Amino acid sequence: MILICTVLLAFWCASWAAAADADPAARAQQAEGLIAQLASPVYVERQGAAIELEALGLPAVEPLLASAESPDPEVAAASRRLLDRLAPRWARWDDSPSVRQVMSEYAQQSEQGRLAAVAALAAMPAGESASALVRIARFDTSPDVSETAGLLLIEQVAIAEEAALRAVLPAVIERVNRLAGPSQRASGRWCELLAAQVESPEDAIAPWREAVAGQSQRMAAQDPGRGSPGAGVLRWNLLRLELDADAPRDAVLETAEALVGSTEDQKEGYLERVLGWSGKAERWGVVQALVERHKDTLTSKRSRYLLADLAMLQGQQEQAQRLADEAYDTPATDRDARLNEDSPEIDGGVVVAQWLETRGRPEWAQREYYAATGDDAALNLSSVCAASWLADSLHDNGQEAESAEVIAALLSRIDATPESSRTYGQLADRWRVIPKVNTLRATEAFFRGLAAQAEGDAKQARDFYEQSWGFDPTNADVLIAMHRAAGDEDAQRDRVIDRIERLARSMQLMIEEDPLDPTPYNQWAWLVANTEGDYGKALRYSQRSLQLSPGNAGYLDTLGRCYFAVGDVQQAVDAQRLAVDKMPHLQVMRRQLEEFEQKLAEQHTPTK
Known part of the structure; x- marks a missing residue:
């Protein structure tokens, strides 16, 4: 017994000394050789291999993940025990408070609990949770959990185009690889490719094609009838790379057609995304080929507007307007309405109008809004949202008088009868997207004040701002407008400054009550920076x-x-x-x- 302990102690000392000298890649290679010794019939060799594997640290994790699935029960059991001891420190000191809260109990969670943690991390602002998601993709023992983390990172980079994540990802991968070496695991390799494509999109295309093929083959081997949703996410990233790197037209079309052909239910939506990306990259040959091949699929209101937008981007103004007119005459579908996930009850035409605004087509959007707010429109969620968003759109374009008239017409419908007033109150109570009546009255007066100020009538502008403030004293933009229109009268300016200071104190209390809520910090900063105070x-x-x-x-x-x-x-x-x-x-x-x-x-x- 003493001899065995002496031998094991020698193993321990030698293994730690060797691990300290070896780089992570060499340690990972060494781990593969030691794993074979876990099946040795000699106890000392098995225990010695386990000691050396543990001393190797994080570079041994990926080889052990593979051996944990060994058909040899002794090897599999020993590998799982070692993985428990080699688990990384899931919560790091440099994680944000939100990330640390999610990761502090990560090791104790079930697989479903860890999947929920991954979803929570992915819902955070891009870049904030990048390090934690990479850790999970590299080291979580569950293939489903690790691949989910990797796929969500790809979605943020490729589909959401999160610049904040792209900015931090190379440094995150460099730090992990410095500790654990390059990954041989699919999900870890995806993370490395994401970082590499930030530096050189062209060089990343071929490895991503291999990754798509590999994921498709793995999924087919596991369940031949299931398909490969993971390969779909990888393929979207590949398409983005090919477009950005100006890859040959036929290569781009091959990737695009693979995506479009992978679904029947979402075919039109996939086509819209492919066409939108291709138009942004100015790959007009790709756009023309896809439209010609799939013109019978692109029939919804949104699809028709997208074709109009693409024509406008190519300088084809007459054709663009003709297509926009056709889109306007096309009845909205349930699919158009489902584009708004928060409130799918809103009419599809109104939802498409909101999307048109994000495309920089306010004139087309406003026509849809006006159609939904006509005199015969019922007082419901869709018509109210249309009026509110139309007013915002006109205001954004500097059409303050028109914005005020839209709100005034809505208020007239609300005030028409006690029943209509009750109906609106119920809508405002049920839907957060609908403003309270007093907020509407404040908004109308604010827009009228801005219109008067634009016309050079400072006194009338101040009167309207006073009305607006009376209905809603918490609107920082009204106080900012008041401050700019205050004039030279000391009493008038002092009154405005007093209101600004009171609102700032109210926002300060909100900050003290919840220091992790970003909204009051932003509101305080916006109010003071636009008026006066501690800049x-x-x-x-x-x-x-x-x-x-x-x-x-x-x-x-x-x-x-x-x-x-x-x-x-x-x-x-x-x-x-x-x-x-x-x-x-x-x-x-x-x-x-x-x-x-x-x-x-x-x-x-x-x-x-």
């Missing part, structure tokens, strides 16, 4: 909101204004460009960017 604190609060909600376009818009307030115009321009990149269709963001860029140009213009 440095506004900048810190804006930065905090983005720490809690990375990449939020609205918060980036606020950050730009905060930098401008403290006099850092270059940083203001940089932040505002990021905001515009995320929501290029919003004219209000573009106008703020123009303001900042003009100021920056003035600073760089030599004085005479």
Whole structure:
């Protein structure tokens, strides 16, 4: 017994010394040889191999994951025991509080619990949970869990185009590989390819084609009749790469047709996505070929508008307008309505109009909105949303008087009878997307104030702003407009400043009640940066909101204004460009960017 212990101690000392000297890839290769010794009939050899494997650390995890499925029960059991001891530290010190909360109990969760954790991580702002998802993709013992984490990362990069994730992913992969070596596991390899494609999309195309083929073969071997949803996600990423890298037309079409042909229920939706991506990449040969092949499928209102949009992007204005007219005359379908996952009860035409706004086609969107808000329209979820979104669209384009008239017409319908007033109240109570009546009244007065100010009537503008504030004293934009229109009267300006300070104190209380809610930080920063107060604190609060909600376009818009307030115009321009990149269709963001860029140009213009 003493001899055995002495031998094992020697194994332990030698193995730790060797592990300290070897790089991760060499340790992984060494692990494969040691695993074979787990089947040795000699006890000392088995235990010695186990000790050496444990000393190898994370590089031994992937070889042990494979041997845990060994037909030899001794090897499989020993591998599972070692995996329990080699489990990584799932929660890291540099994770955000939200990520640490999810990962703190990860090791104790069942497979279903870990899948739920993966879903929670994927729902966080892109980039925040990247490190945790990569850890899971590399080291979770369940193939389903690890592949789900890898596939969700691919969806964020390829389908959602999350720039924040692309920015951090190479560093995350480099850190993991420094500790564990390159991955031989499918899900780990996907993560490495994602990082590689950020640096060189062209070089990543061939490896991704191999990954698609490999995943399809694995899924077919497991269940020949199941198909390969995982291969579909990989194929979407491949298509994105081929388009961005200007791959040959036939190669792109082959990938596109494989995606479109993989589903019957979602065929039109897949076609729309492929066409949208191809149009953005200006691959007009691909667009033309797909439209010609699948014109009988592209029949919904949204599909027809997409064809009109693609024609406009090619400079074919007459054809684009003709196609848009055809789309307008096309009845909306249930599929059009389902595009709004939060409120599928909204009419499909209204939902398509909202989508048109994101495509930068407000004139087409407004026509759909007007159709849903006509005099004969019932007072329901769809007509109210159409009116509210139409007013927002007109306001974004600087048409303040028209915006006010849309809200006034809606209020007239609400106030027509006690029954209509009750109906609206019930709608507002049920649907968060519908504003309260007083909010509508405040919005109408605010838009009328903006219209008066644009006409140069400062007094009438101030009167309307007062009306708006009376209906809703929590609207920061109204106080900002009041501050800009206050004039030279000290009493008037003092009254506005007092209101600003009171609202700021209210927002401060909200921050203290829930320090992890980014909204009040952003609201405080926006209010102060656009009026007066502690601009440095506004900048810190804006930065905090983005720490809690990375990449939020609205918060980036606020950050730009905060930098401008403290006099850092270059940083203001940089932040505002990021905001515009995320929501290029919003004219209000573009106008703020123009303001900042003009100021920056003035600073760089030599004085005479």
